[in-house]
Amino acid sequence: MKRLTDFIEKQSFGVCNALGNRLGFSSSSVRLSFVYASFFTFGSPIVLYFVLAFWMNVRRAMRQQRRTIWDL
Template sequence: MINNIRYFFEKHGFKVSSRIGDRLGIKATRIRLFFIYLSFFTLGLAFPLYLTIAFFARIKDLIYTKRSSVFDL
């Protein structure tokens, strides 16, 4: 099953990895692994950044509340 999925992506992927590999002199499998690791790494960095921004947005909402009128003081 995994080989069928791999074959499908290799056949219909326009051989981007192999073109890059031919130009740089690297195997296409190494380039595919690099892209896989890069995608996991960037997702790993984006998630803590998202949580940090959400935390500070929540703190800002708790500190600065919008008042509807002057009499709400």
């Protein structure tokens, strides 16, 4: 079961895992609260999820493009 959730999390941008690591919660509790919030608010946290996924990919791309003086 752990391998399946890791695979799904990796394929789905890793937002819940990153939030869990940053806030000090387990990724499964963040994922579960996200699912509950999606049901209670009729899916509006999905927009927040995609915004966070976009932001994480932009930050990752910026880190990869960043050059140091030693790279010249």
